[in-house]
Amino acid sequence: MDLKAQTQIERRDPATVMRLSRLGSLHQCRLSFMRQLTRRMAHENWAFSRPKFDIDAKGVGCAVYTAHGPERAYSLVAFAHDLPPEKRSDRVIADAWDATFALFDGIPSEADIERLSKNVPLQEAGRVSESELSLSRANRSVRLWSHVVDALAAGQQPDLEQIYQVGYLMRTTAVYGSGKFGAADREKVADRPEVYAPFQVEMLSVFLTRTFVRDLVQHMADAKGGSRAVKLDPDIARWLGIGNSTGLGMAPFIVNHPILFNNWIMAREKAIARVRSLESASESEVDQFRELFQRSQLSISWWRSQHPIQVEKLAALTADLDTLSDYLDTHALTDAFPWNRLMTWSETALSTEGQEFLASLILEPYGELVDGLATCMADSQAQAFVIDGTMSIGQARELIRDTHGWALDLDWEARENCARAWYVSEEKLEPRMGERFEEPIAEYEQPLAPARDAIAAYTLMGEWDESQTVAEFLLLCPEHRHTLRRVQMSRNAPYGEIRDNTIGSAVLPIDMLRAKLSFFGATHFDPRSDRWVRICMYSGAPYPEELTSENADFWVYPQVPV
Structure with missing residues (x-):
C-alpha cells in the first residue's frame, strides 16, 4: 500500500462533527480502546494465567486472573457472591452485587487478597490502596444466566439466538479508576507503554472479567449437572461479551476534559482524512472493506432497542445499509479517490448514523495508516490549564466567536435554552441533571454549560477595550x-467543545454517553431513557487463551455463516 496521498483531504469541520446529534451516532473503529488493547496484547505475546479459582457450589468465592506483559503483570481479583434477587440492581446506589473486582498492579499475595476481600465487595463503602488500579462490580443478566447454566447442566449447548439477543451474562454498573476510593491515581501508570493510551486499565479489567464470567457460569453448570454437564462451545462463548449500564455520571466527562476529548475526535478525524486522501484502493483493500461491511450487517441485525429514539435511528441505519449495499453493487471503488467519493456521497444519501458507521468502516483496511494515531489520544498537555493573561480581550472574543458563534444568537434568558441544570448528588457524589425551574438546584449548578458561559463572558468583555488583557x-x-x-x-483543541446547548430543554445526555462509549469500542447501544444506556463490550473477542495476531482486531465483526 502506497501511504503517500496525491491530495490531502482536510479533516471535517468541528462545526459539523461536534454537534450532539452526530456525536450520539458515533461507532467503534480501529482506534477504539478495546481494540487497541487486544492488538497490543497479541503483538507483544502477553501470557495469561489463573492462579486462583476458589469458588464453591453456590458460586461464592474468589478467583485471580493474571495478565503477564513484557515488563509487568496485572491481576484481576474477582469475588463472586450469592446475591438474593431482590437485592440485584443496576443503580449506582446499590450496595450489593453478583460479583465485585479489583485490578491489582502486579501479582497479589494471600495477604493482599485477604485485604481486598474485606473491602472490594463493599465497593464504595470500602477502601483500596494504590496497589489497585481499578474497582468494579457486575450483576448477572438473570434470564440468560439461568438459560446457559441449565442448558450446560443438562448436557446441551445454550440457544445461540438468545445469546445474540442479549449479548452478555453479566453487566458492570461501574468500572472505577484514577484514584477512586483509594485506588492509584492515573499518574502512577501514565508513563507505562501498555496503559499510556486512554482507559487501557479499565479495558484490561473488563477483558479479564469476561473470562471470569465464562469460567463461573461453567463452574455453576458443572456443580448443577455433575457428570451430565458439558463444556460451553468456544464458538458460542465468544459471543458472550460484558454488558454495561451507564448513566448520567459519565455524561459530563467529555465536557470536563476538552483536551482529552479533542484528542480522541482529532485522531479519528485525522484517520478519516488520511483514508479519504488515498488516490486509489487496492483490490485486497476493497475486498476487505466489502467483507467487513457484510459482517457488520450481521452484527447490526442483532442490535435491539425499545427506546423510541434508538428505534428510529436503527430503522434509519438499516435503510442506510441497503442504500450502501446498492451503491457498492454498482461502484467497484476503482475510481480516483474512492473513499472520498464514498464519504461525499454518504453526506446526502445516508442518515447521520449511517454516515458515521461508514466513516469508521473505511478505516478498517488501513491499519498501517491509522493505528499509529492511537499514540496521540492521551492528554499530556498539563500546561494547557495555565491561563495566558497576556492575551488581549479582542483575541479572546475572536476565539469565542470561532467556537461558540452558533450560540451568539440564542436567547439565554428564554426558559427553553436554560431549562436544565447539572449538579452533584449529595448522596452519591455523582453528576445529575435536573429541571432548573421545577427543582431547587440552580445554586448547586456545575459549570457544564460552556456555551452559555462563553457567551456571558463574550458579552461582558464587549464592554471592555479590546486591547486590554485577559489578566485585567x-x-x-x-x-x-x-x-x-x-x-x-x-x-490547540478545535474538537474540544460540543457545538450544542448542554442545558437546553432538548438536550439528550445519551448522545454524550454514546460519544464516549464508542471510543471504548462499545456496540449495540440500548438507551433505557434519555439519561442512561446499556451496551456490550468484547462480544466476539477471543479469550486470553485464544488471542493471536490473526484474531486480535476484527473480532468486533461477526463471521457471516457459510
Missing part, C-alpha cells in the same frame, strides 16, 4: 476564569 479582565471578573481557560484551550 479576570482580576475584576474572576467568575469567568473557567471560560477563559477553555477558550484558550480551543486554539
Whole structure:
C-alpha cells in the first residue's frame, strides 16, 4: 500500500462533527480502546494465567486472573457472591452485587487478597490502596444466566439466538479508576507503554472479567449437572461479551476534559482524512472493506432497542445499509479517490448514523495508516490549564466567536435554552441533571454549560477595550476564569467543545454517553431513557487463551455463516 496521498483531504469541520446529534451516532473503529488493547496484547505475546479459582457450589468465592506483559503483570481479583434477587440492581446506589473486582498492579499475595476481600465487595463503602488500579462490580443478566447454566447442566449447548439477543451474562454498573476510593491515581501508570493510551486499565479489567464470567457460569453448570454437564462451545462463548449500564455520571466527562476529548475526535478525524486522501484502493483493500461491511450487517441485525429514539435511528441505519449495499453493487471503488467519493456521497444519501458507521468502516483496511494515531489520544498537555493573561480581550472574543458563534444568537434568558441544570448528588457524589425551574438546584449548578458561559463572558468583555488583557479582565471578573481557560484551550483543541446547548430543554445526555462509549469500542447501544444506556463490550473477542495476531482486531465483526 502506497501511504503517500496525491491530495490531502482536510479533516471535517468541528462545526459539523461536534454537534450532539452526530456525536450520539458515533461507532467503534480501529482506534477504539478495546481494540487497541487486544492488538497490543497479541503483538507483544502477553501470557495469561489463573492462579486462583476458589469458588464453591453456590458460586461464592474468589478467583485471580493474571495478565503477564513484557515488563509487568496485572491481576484481576474477582469475588463472586450469592446475591438474593431482590437485592440485584443496576443503580449506582446499590450496595450489593453478583460479583465485585479489583485490578491489582502486579501479582497479589494471600495477604493482599485477604485485604481486598474485606473491602472490594463493599465497593464504595470500602477502601483500596494504590496497589489497585481499578474497582468494579457486575450483576448477572438473570434470564440468560439461568438459560446457559441449565442448558450446560443438562448436557446441551445454550440457544445461540438468545445469546445474540442479549449479548452478555453479566453487566458492570461501574468500572472505577484514577484514584477512586483509594485506588492509584492515573499518574502512577501514565508513563507505562501498555496503559499510556486512554482507559487501557479499565479495558484490561473488563477483558479479564469476561473470562471470569465464562469460567463461573461453567463452574455453576458443572456443580448443577455433575457428570451430565458439558463444556460451553468456544464458538458460542465468544459471543458472550460484558454488558454495561451507564448513566448520567459519565455524561459530563467529555465536557470536563476538552483536551482529552479533542484528542480522541482529532485522531479519528485525522484517520478519516488520511483514508479519504488515498488516490486509489487496492483490490485486497476493497475486498476487505466489502467483507467487513457484510459482517457488520450481521452484527447490526442483532442490535435491539425499545427506546423510541434508538428505534428510529436503527430503522434509519438499516435503510442506510441497503442504500450502501446498492451503491457498492454498482461502484467497484476503482475510481480516483474512492473513499472520498464514498464519504461525499454518504453526506446526502445516508442518515447521520449511517454516515458515521461508514466513516469508521473505511478505516478498517488501513491499519498501517491509522493505528499509529492511537499514540496521540492521551492528554499530556498539563500546561494547557495555565491561563495566558497576556492575551488581549479582542483575541479572546475572536476565539469565542470561532467556537461558540452558533450560540451568539440564542436567547439565554428564554426558559427553553436554560431549562436544565447539572449538579452533584449529595448522596452519591455523582453528576445529575435536573429541571432548573421545577427543582431547587440552580445554586448547586456545575459549570457544564460552556456555551452559555462563553457567551456571558463574550458579552461582558464587549464592554471592555479590546486591547486590554485577559489578566485585567479576570482580576475584576474572576467568575469567568473557567471560560477563559477553555477558550484558550480551543486554539490547540478545535474538537474540544460540543457545538450544542448542554442545558437546553432538548438536550439528550445519551448522545454524550454514546460519544464516549464508542471510543471504548462499545456496540449495540440500548438507551433505557434519555439519561442512561446499556451496551456490550468484547462480544466476539477471543479469550486470553485464544488471542493471536490473526484474531486480535476484527473480532468486533461477526463471521457471516457459510
